[in-house]
Amino acid sequence: MKIEIAENAxxxxxxxxxxxxxxxxxxxxxxxxxxGPIIHNPxxxxxxxxxxxxxxxTLDEADGPVLIRSHGVPPKVYEDIEKRGLKVIDATCxxxxxxQRYAKQLYDEGYKVVIFGDNEHPEVKAHLGYTNYTASVxxxxxxxASIKASRVGVVxxxxxxxxxxxxxxxxxxxxxxxxxxxxxxxxxxxxRQEAAKELAKxxxxxxxxxxxxxxxxxxxxxxxxxxxRNAYHIETEIELxxxxxxxxxxxxxxAGASTPSYIIERVxxxxxxxxxx
Amino acid sequence: MKIEIAENAxxxxxxxxxxxxxxxxxxxxxxxxxxGPIIHNPxxxxxxxxxxxxxxxTLDEADGPVLIRSHGVPPKVYEDIEKRGLKVIDATCxxxxxxQRYAKQLYDEGYKVVIFGDNEHPEVKAHLGYTNYTASVxxxxxxxASIKASRVGVVxxxxxxxxxxxxxxxxxxxxxxxxxxxxxxxxxxxxRQEAAKELAKxxxxxxxxxxxxxxxxxxxxxxxxxxxRNAYHIETEIELxxxxxxxxxxxxxxAGASTPSYIIERVxxxxxxxxxx
Ligand code: F3S
Ligand code: F3S
Numbered sequence: 001m002k003i004e005i006a007e008n009a010x011x012x013x014x015x016x017x018x019x020x021x022x023x024x025x026x027x028x029x030x031x032x033x034x035x036g037p038i039i040h041n042p043x044x045x046x047x048x049x050x051x052x053x054x055x056x057x058t059l060d061e062a063d064g065p066v067l068i069r070s071h072g073v074p075p076k077v078y079e080d081i082e083k084r085g086l087k088v089i090d091a092t093c094x095x096x097x098x099x100q101r102y103a104k105q106l107y108d109e110g111y112k113v114v115i116f117g118d119n120e121h122p123e124v125k126a127h128l129g130y131t132n133y134t135a136s137v138x139x140x141x142x143x144x145a146s147i148k149a150s151r152v153g154v155v156x157x158x159x160x161x162x163x164x165x166x167x168x169x170x171x172x173x174x175x176x177x178x179x180x181x182x183x184x185x186x187x188x189x190x191x192r193q194e195a196a197k198e199l200a201k202x203x204x205x206x207x208x209x210x211x212x213x214x215x216x217x218x219x220x221x222x223x224x225x226x227x228x229r230n231a232y233h234i235e236t237e238i239e240l241x242x243x244x245x246x247x248x249x250x251x252x253x254x255a256g257a258s259t260p261s262y263i264i265e266r267v268x269x270x271x272x273x274x275x276x277x
Numbered sequence: 278m279k280i281e282i283a284e285n286a287x288x289x290x291x292x293x294x295x296x297x298x299x300x301x302x303x304x305x306x307x308x309x310x311x312x313g314p315i316i317h318n319p320x321x322x323x324x325x326x327x328x329x330x331x332x333x334x335t336l337d338e339a340d341g342p343v344l345i346r347s348h349g350v351p352p353k354v355y356e357d358i359e360k361r362g363l364k365v366i367d368a369t370c371x372x373x374x375x376x377q378r379y380a381k382q383l384y385d386e387g388y389k390v391v392i393f394g395d396n397e398h399p400e401v402k403a404h405l406g407y408t409n410y411t412a413s414v415x416x417x418x419x420x421x422a423s424i425k426a427s428r429v430g431v432v433x434x435x436x437x438x439x440x441x442x443x444x445x446x447x448x449x450x451x452x453x454x455x456x457x458x459x460x461x462x463x464x465x466x467x468x469r470q471e472a473a474k475e476l477a478k479x480x481x482x483x484x485x486x487x488x489x490x491x492x493x494x495x496x497x498x499x500x501x502x503x504x505x506r507n508a509y510h511i512e513t514e515i516e517l518x519x520x521x522x523x524x525x526x527x528x529x530x531x532a533g534a535s536t537p538s539y540i541i542e543r544v545x546x547x548x549x550x551x552x553x554x
Contacts, residue, residue: 035534047549162451173458174439179446 003271004203006254007195010264013189014070014093015039019260021091022067026051030137032089033062035077036122038069041258059062071122072096074129095118099155099184103130106153106171111180114138114147114172115148116165117157124157144171151178158186189216189257196220196254200227205244209267210256217256228252237270243252245275280548281480283531284472287541289465291370292316295347296367296537300382302342303328309366310339312354313399315346318535343364348399349373351406373400376432376461380407380482384431388457391415391424391449393442396436401434417441421448428455435463466493466534473497473531477504482521485510486544487533494533505529514547522552 006134011019018038025032031052037045038053044120045055056062059080068077072092080090087199092100106113113135117124128135137142139160152172156165162185175177200206206224208231217233224231232244243249255264288296295315295479296447308329322332323362336357342364342434345354349369358365363425369377383390390412405412415421416437429449432506433442439462448454475529477483483501487494489512503509522528528548 166447166451168447169450169456170443170445173446173450173460174443176458176461177460179456179458179460181450181453181458183450183452183454183456 001249001251001275003251003253003268003275004199005264005268006199006252008168008188008192009196009253010209010255010257010259010261011039012093012152012186012192012257014062014095014186014188015257016261017093019044019071020172021089022048022053025067025089026053027067028181030063031064032062032067034067034069035073036069037072038067038091039258044260048212059084059086062086064213066094069122070096072100072126073122074126076129093186094188095158095184096126097156099123099182100127100130101139102182102184103135103155104157106180106182106257107131107134109153109180111151111153112136112147112149114152114154115156116154116168117160118253121157123159127157138168141167141171144168145175147172147176149176152176152180152191154179154181156182156184158184159189160185160202191218192216192254194258196225196252197223198250199254200224200231203228203250204248205229205250206252206254207267207271208254209235210259210265211235214256214258217259220254220256223251225256234267237267240267240270240274242274251275278526278552280528280529280530280543280545280552281476282531282541283468283469283476286473286530287486287534287536287538288316289463289469289534291347291372291463291465291540292314293527293533294370295368298319298366299325299330299344301343303330303409305323306342309344310341311344311346313346313348315368316535316536321537329410335412336361336363339363341529345369346399347373349377349403350399353406353459362518370435371392371464372435372461372463373403376400376459377404377407379432379459379461380404380412383457383459384408384411385421386430387425388428388430389413389426391431392433392549393428393431393445394437398461400436404432406432415437415445418444418448421424421445422452424453426453429453431456431458433459433461435461436466441507445524458528469493469531469534470497470500473529474500474504476531477501477508480505480527481525482506482527483508483529484517484544484548485533486512486541488512489552490534491533494536497531497533501529501531511544514544517547517551518546519551524547525552527550 067089070093113131206228208221221233344366347370391410392414483505485498498510
């Protein structure tokens with residue numbers, strides 16, 4: 001009997017890294033400040049608040065190190081923090097950072113910069129800063145029609161849909177003389193799904209952990225159901241039922257993007273206890 | 278009563294220019310050599326053969342100046358001609374030349390070069406030469422899947438469909454990290470159609486000149502029929518009928534891409550003679 005956790009289950013690399021950076025910093029400093037929640041999971045936010053990570057709206061509220069989340073911030077925020085003599089603890093995801101560098105590069109090369117993403121997303125707001133707020137934000141083939149320039153450079157929000165990105169770039173290519181495109185879409189979601197599929201094929205049962213309302217977890221569950229004999233979608237280990245594991249040889253576990261590893265760990269141990277009687 | 282010829286009727290700028298260059302050269306030199314016909318119109322080819330323009334397969338057949346057609350040739354052909362001490366008379370369309378420069382630029386910048394076009398088209402064969410024969414040729418979203426590289430640079434054959442180009446670039450953008458695209462599609466056809474439409478709206482009758490089998494001429498005819506009271510598709514002035522012009526005020530003329538201006542001129546004069554009795 002074997003229990004295996006799928007690769008890339010739960011948090012992506014960038015979020016995991018940000019959490020680790022926050023953990024290290026919280027050992028060193030009594031309190032830490034961050035613009036917005038570190039990840040979009042209420043339990044995690046509450047937990048880190050207790051540890052000393054305070055969510056702030058403006059820099060006036062900070063009197064200690066400021067943690068930059070995985071989404072990144074515009075260059076001006078770094079300057080402002082330093083001007084106040086505060087320490088920057090930078091947990092920007094390296095893939096997001098790369099997209100920021102591309103945005104700046106395209107701007108420096110004289111391209112009209114276009115960001116493929118959602119206007120309101122913090123990552124996009126940060127990218128904008130790297131183009132000195134000259135970039136246009138579009139998110140569909142239709143909005144591509146609004147871009148008028150002979151030299152256009154494109155970067156994208158890492159979590160965008162690759163299909164819609166392709167269609168939008170296709171529209172731009174029809175009307176723009178010179179188009180330089182950095183496809184900065186992150187494959188974390190795709191890899192999580194691929195790994196889940198692979199494990200599901202080798203398993204008799206798949207346990208998928210994540211919010212019942214989480215679209216990416218439901219998608220994971222669908223993939224697991226199609227590829228293994230049986231699959232269950234749970235939020236915590238409390239929902240596990242003993243009889244699911246009767247006569248089962250190979251057990252697989254995966255988790256959606258907003259599931260912290262300690263919840264995966266708890267489920268793993270609970271299953272181990274069940275099968276070991 | 279008014280007879281008006283649509284702008285951009287007949288030959289595009291590049292072909293017209295090539296013909297003029299050939300005419301000038303034929304005044305200066307007894308014979309001229311060209312790889313392939315100067316334009317794809319049998320009457321024109323025959324006419325120029327009589328004037329001294331010989332179509333050749335290899336340079337061995339040439340003992341006088343060599344005319345480069347509007348499609349262009351690979352850089353090696355220039356070298357070979359000069360090595361033999363022969364003169365180059367370059368009638369490459371400036372828009373094609375620009376695409377060649379882009380192909381070379383992308384190659385020099387270290388991109389894997391992709392040419393959007395038809396493998397067998399002389400323009401594409403010339404572009405290939407400007408990438409030192411390292412480029413891949415694709416012509417559909419499907420063939421885009423064959424391109425594997427992290428930095429891809431695209432140029433296209435000037436006469437390709439902009440719709441299919443867009444779809445293909447969209448496919449590439451989904452899988453290529455850095456994509457630099459020069460949309461070198463020429464708008465000669467589109468402009469010819471737009472000018473015909475505009476004239477058709479101001480005319481009581483439209484005369485459309487061009488081969489009955491020519492797809493671009495038939496398309497012109499459709500546009501004219503939809504936008505003026507009456508439209509006729511003819512190949513030469515012989516087909517004109519007197520009664521078409523009874524009580525007509527405004528007469529418009531346009532012509533497909535392979536129609537030489539002297540045929541347009543003859544139709545113009547024939548109509549003038551008809552309406553002047
Ligand atoms: S935050 Fe995550 S989704 Fe990708 S861009 Fe960074 S690994
Ligand atoms: S040959 Fe003609 S179709 Fe355009 S690229 Fe040159 S004007």
